[in-house]
Every structure is written in C-alpha cells, then in structure tokens.
Amino acid sequence: MYSAGKILISLLTLIGFASCNNQEVSTPKRPNILFIMSDDHAYQAISAYGSQLIKTPNIDRIAEEGLLFTNACVTNSICAPSRATILTGKHTHINGKIDNRMPFDTTQVTFPQLFQKAGYQTAMFGKLHFGNSPKGVDEYMILPGQGNYINPDFITPRGDTTITGYVTDIITDLSIGWLDKKRDKDKPFMMMYLHKAPHRPWWPSPEKFAEFSKKTFPEPESLFDDYANRGTAAKTAEMNLYKHMMYSHDSKIRPETIEIMGGVEPVVSEMKNGFYGPYGRANAEQKAAYDITLDSINEDFKNTWPTKSMEDKMRWKYQRYMQDYLGVISSVDDNVGRVLDYLDASGIAENTIVIYTSDQGFYLGEHGWFDKRFIYDESFKTPLLVRWPNEINPGTTNDEMVQNLDFAQTFLEAAGIAAPEDMQGESLIPLFKEDTASWSRKAVYYHYYEYPSVHMVKRHYAIVTKEFKLVHFYYDIDEWELYDRIKDPQEMNNVYDDPSYKNIIDKLHKKLDELRIEYKDSEELDQNFINLYLE
Structure with missing residues (x-):
C-alpha cells in the first residue's frame, strides 16, 4: 500500500512529465532570419510596387508568398545612419550615427549581438558601410566602405581579400556557401545578406550593361x-x-x-x-x-x-x-532568386523569415533628381516585403506607418528574444498577423542632418501620417512645408500657408512636439550636432 507521501511524489512526477511533454509539443522551433537589404533600391523599381520600369519576379515572390508594406519608411534617408538605426532600433540622434561622417557609437547594443547571445548562429555578407568588425557576428565578409562593383575587396575576420567577379554575384555566392557548407545546422541562424547595388555609380555586369x-x-x-x-x-x-x-x-x-x-x-x-x-x-x-x-x-x-x-x-x-541603375537591380533580382531557390531546395524555407528592404528610397528622375536625403516620398519611403510561411498569409498588403526603426524589435520578438527597453521601435509581429487593432502608431518621426555636404539637402525634421507630411527646414533657413499626401501624392504643392489647412497644421505641430519629446530629440541636440559638424 502506498503512503500519502509516495502518492504525492508520484502525482508530482506525472505532472512534471506531462509539463515537459507539453512544453516540447507547444514550443515552436525558433525561426531562422534572413535579412536581405539592397543599397538605394527605390520602391518604384520593384514590380510588386507597380513599377513600370522593370520586372523583379524574384523579389516579387516574397510579396506573393508573404506581405508587402506600402507605407514603410526610414528615420533618416542616408546610408550609414539608416543601417545604424536598423542595427540598434534607435533614432540616429540616440545611436550617434547622424550622417555618413560621424562615427558610430560602438557601445550601442546591436540586434545581432542579442541573437548571438541567445544561441543563434550569425553571419553577415556584403555592404555594412561602417565599421570593420561588426559586433555579434560569427562570420562576416564585408565590403570596405562603399565597396566596388568589379573585383571587390572584402574585410574578413582573417584579413582582407579580393575576389574576382561581379559584386552582386559574389555576395550571393558567399551567402549561399555559408548557408550550405559552413553553418551549424543544429542551430537557428540570423544572416544579413547585404547588397552594394544599386548604389552609385551603377556599374552593371557586362551582360546586363549590354542588355539594358x-x-x-x-x-x-x-x-x-x-x-x-x-x-x-x-x-x-x-x-x-x-x-x-x-x-x-x-x-x-x-x-x-x-x-x-x-x-x-x-x-x-x-x-x-x-x-x-x-x-x-x-x-x-x-x-x-x-x-x-x-x-x-x-x-x-x-x-x-x-x-x-x-x-x-x-x-x-x-x-x-x-539603363545602368535598372541593370544593376536586375542582377540583384536574379541573385535574390538564387537564394530563395536554395531555401526551397534545402528544406529550410518553411522555418525561415525572409525580409527584403533597402536602406532608404531613391529618386529615379522624379523632381528632376537622383539620390535621396529628402523626406519627399521617393526618398523617405522604402520597400519592405516579408515572407514567413504559416505565419504570414500569402499575398497580403499593409499600409500602416512602419519604419526601419522597427526591424530590430520585430526580429527579436519573432525569435523569442527580449528586446532592450531603450529600443524605440515597435514590433511588426501584430501586422504580420493582420492585427491592425493592436497597432497604435499613427505618425512617424524623421530627421535628416547631413548639411552642408554633397547634394546640399538642407537639415530638416518632420512628422508624417498616412494623410499629411509636416516638415521643418532649419539651420540656415527657417521654413515649414505641408503636403497633402492624398490629394497631392507627387508632393508638388506646399500648402502650409493655405488657411483651409490651419486646423490640421495646429494638430500636426502639437503631435510633432510630442514626438520630439517621445524620441528624446530637441533643439538643444540639433545645436549640439551642428557644433560637432562645424568642428
């Protein structure tokens, strides 16, 4: 006959086994993260966004099998600051990388460090743009600075090397090679696959050059x-x-x-x-x-x-x-297709989140311009396409105001990793599940600093909603602009002085002041950065 104590121990043991078994069944395998980013890839040059310039069938596959964001944007439309924001989940005035010139604050925690600490295998191939030893990355081969299209040099943990060939093909070869031969297949991975293209000076491969x-x-x-x-x-x-x-x-x-x-x-x-x-x-x-x-x-x-x-x-x-810009994008699209095909053929696609984006938008002749920097849509908006099998319904779209500020927290939540409290973005996971009711953001904040400098785009900060864009140009001028994004999608008419918009302007000014406080930006900080720039 069992004693009461033995019966209790037996019950607790059974409960323990049941608890362990339930945990095994209910705990999903942590997803892999494949973050694909091109440099200066305008959304107008992706056919999933309705481009009349080029067909991008492989990039489009991500949207067809996942989610397309139509209002994705950046916090600061310039290369290195955008990358710093993505890595840290913080605005550039917080992470310190306000422009391409200022050094990145290496004490900042980046999301690859958090993935590495949580047991993910991490890798980075292609263009980082700043820093020679990315933190939290087990394996990397990155271009020095802007890098080169033809026979590019690479920085690696083992020293510098030069590889013969075309940069877009090479970065893809390195990425697929690591996925296939070098990663620990018993661990989840977080890989950053980062293209130089289509950054200026837009040298296509010889074949694409002849074609385009x-x-x-x-x-x-x-x-x-x-x-x-x-x-x-x-x-x-x-x-x-x-x-x-x-x-x-x-x-x-x-x-x-x-x-x-x-x-x-x-x-x-x-x-x-x-x-x-x-x-x-x-x-x-x-x-x-x-x-x-x-x-x-x-x-x-x-x-x-x-x-x-x-x-x-x-x-x-x-x-x-x-001809040249779209020629280099055609190579990017071909190579994205190679990677997607590898994921499918290897059987890891089902548990891999694939993100395609750019570090910002780009002008393709709109307003007579090339380059970026302005808050006008072609520069401010960025492509964002996400595929996550069994979690994101294929062929969905979303028009919420999301930013590159949100990427780090999104990846961390998807992997079940706690995000630091000082990150400033919001996880996009609710939007992946089409839960717009849980998405509270109605406006985003933007701040551009690199002036006086190349292209001479004046310093400005702004608030943007789905309907309006209020912009303050400062430093050597003091001018405000307001654009009605619904009635004037090409942003040809500044209506700031139109009395019919007075109530809207008053509300946007109030909300802009609130965002400046929320994100810890201020006139004092603006002046500090100006003083640093003039040193």
Whole structure:
C-alpha cells in the first residue's frame, strides 16, 4: 500500500512529465532570419510596387508568398545612419550615427549581438558601410566602405581579400556557401545578406550593361519640375540630372571622349577617378566585355550631344541613368532568386523569415533628381516585403506607418528574444498577423542632418501620417512645408500657408512636439550636432 507521501511524489512526477511533454509539443522551433537589404533600391523599381520600369519576379515572390508594406519608411534617408538605426532600433540622434561622417557609437547594443547571445548562429555578407568588425557576428565578409562593383575587396575576420567577379554575384555566392557548407545546422541562424547595388555609380555586369543600354524607359511626370510651389530647400538641392549628374562617373563617358570634344555643356564637376576607379579594377577579359557597350555609348554621345537642347540632354542623362541603375537591380533580382531557390531546395524555407528592404528610397528622375536625403516620398519611403510561411498569409498588403526603426524589435520578438527597453521601435509581429487593432502608431518621426555636404539637402525634421507630411527646414533657413499626401501624392504643392489647412497644421505641430519629446530629440541636440559638424 502506498503512503500519502509516495502518492504525492508520484502525482508530482506525472505532472512534471506531462509539463515537459507539453512544453516540447507547444514550443515552436525558433525561426531562422534572413535579412536581405539592397543599397538605394527605390520602391518604384520593384514590380510588386507597380513599377513600370522593370520586372523583379524574384523579389516579387516574397510579396506573393508573404506581405508587402506600402507605407514603410526610414528615420533618416542616408546610408550609414539608416543601417545604424536598423542595427540598434534607435533614432540616429540616440545611436550617434547622424550622417555618413560621424562615427558610430560602438557601445550601442546591436540586434545581432542579442541573437548571438541567445544561441543563434550569425553571419553577415556584403555592404555594412561602417565599421570593420561588426559586433555579434560569427562570420562576416564585408565590403570596405562603399565597396566596388568589379573585383571587390572584402574585410574578413582573417584579413582582407579580393575576389574576382561581379559584386552582386559574389555576395550571393558567399551567402549561399555559408548557408550550405559552413553553418551549424543544429542551430537557428540570423544572416544579413547585404547588397552594394544599386548604389552609385551603377556599374552593371557586362551582360546586363549590354542588355539594358539598348532599352528606353518611361519618364516620370515631374522630370522637369521647376519647384514653383516648394520652398528654398527643393530649389537649392544639388541632385539635378542635367546640372549635377557626372558624365564619366555616372553616365560612363570616357574622359578621353570629353577631351576630344573640347569639353561639354553643362560643365559638371567630376569625381576624381570617377570612370577609371571602377573600370580600372577590371581585368583584360572583363574590360573587353565592357568595351563593346562603352564604345557604343561614347560614340553616340560624341556625335549627338553638341546638337541636343537642354531638354534632350536631360532626357539623355535620364535614360543613361535608368539603363545602368535598372541593370544593376536586375542582377540583384536574379541573385535574390538564387537564394530563395536554395531555401526551397534545402528544406529550410518553411522555418525561415525572409525580409527584403533597402536602406532608404531613391529618386529615379522624379523632381528632376537622383539620390535621396529628402523626406519627399521617393526618398523617405522604402520597400519592405516579408515572407514567413504559416505565419504570414500569402499575398497580403499593409499600409500602416512602419519604419526601419522597427526591424530590430520585430526580429527579436519573432525569435523569442527580449528586446532592450531603450529600443524605440515597435514590433511588426501584430501586422504580420493582420492585427491592425493592436497597432497604435499613427505618425512617424524623421530627421535628416547631413548639411552642408554633397547634394546640399538642407537639415530638416518632420512628422508624417498616412494623410499629411509636416516638415521643418532649419539651420540656415527657417521654413515649414505641408503636403497633402492624398490629394497631392507627387508632393508638388506646399500648402502650409493655405488657411483651409490651419486646423490640421495646429494638430500636426502639437503631435510633432510630442514626438520630439517621445524620441528624446530637441533643439538643444540639433545645436549640439551642428557644433560637432562645424568642428
């Protein structure tokens, strides 16, 4: 006969076994994270976003099998600050990386460190843009600084190396190679697969160069924008295709061609080694492949440029720009397809979250511009597509105001890792599950600092909702702009002085002040950063 004590021990033992068994059944396997980011990839150049410029069937697959965000945006539209925000989950005035020049505060905790600590295997391949030893990454091969398209150099834990080939293909080879041969398949992984493309100077592979140089692309409606209803900032920026796009660095005109022509109009300041820096990295075989297309472009330029009107010169530069920019994106899309195919073939796709994004948007001739920096939509908005089998319904879209500020907390929650309290974003997991009722954010905050500098886009901060955008340009001017995002989606008319918007402006000013406090930004901080910049 069992004693009461023995019966109690037996019951507790059974409960314990049941508890363990239930835990095993109910605890899901931690998902892998594959974070894919390109550099300067405009949402207007992704067919899932309705692009009329290019088909991107492989990137589109992520949306078809997952979720497309239509209002995703950045906190600061410039490369290194955007990456710092993604890594830390904090605005740039908090993590210290306000522009490409200021150093990153290496005491900041990054989400790869948290994944590594939680038992994930971590890796990074491609363009980080700042820092030679990324923290929290078990294996990395990263480009130094901007990196090169042709025969790129890489920084690795074992020293620097140069790899022959085209950068987009190489980064993909490294990423698939690690997934297939080098990772510990008993651990979940978090891999950052980071493309240099389509960052300036847009050198396609020889095959894409030949293919795309023969294409003609539709012009944006605002190609010849005169900024009549905008303020000083739009009128003084230096990113106009006609006035500022370089012949050799950007349009691939050999310096010798310009010299033979005795100079060209308009005169544009060229970057040192703008042509021969990239081209000079090619070996003899690669140069021979490029020269066929380069000869054709240069011959056409030499014969037709002097007789073109200003409008036709603008159109010629636009077409050359699109041919190269979209050519490099075509390679990105091909290679994203290679990675997705590997995930499917290897059987790990079902438990892998795939994210595709860019570090910000980019102008593709809208307002006559190239580059980014402004809060106007083409620069401010960024592509964001997410696939998570069995968690995200295929083919869904979402128009909530989400930011790159939110990525770190999203990845951490998906992996069951606690996020630090000082992160400033919000997890997107509720939106993955189409639970918009749990999403409280109605407005986002933006702040751009890099002025005076290349492209001369003035400092500004702003609040953006689905309906409106209130912007304050400061430092050497004091101007406000308001855009009605519903009635004026191309942002051609500043309605800040329109009395019919007074109530809206008052509400937005109040909310902007609240956001500045919430995110710990202030006029004092603005002045501190100005003083640092002037040192």
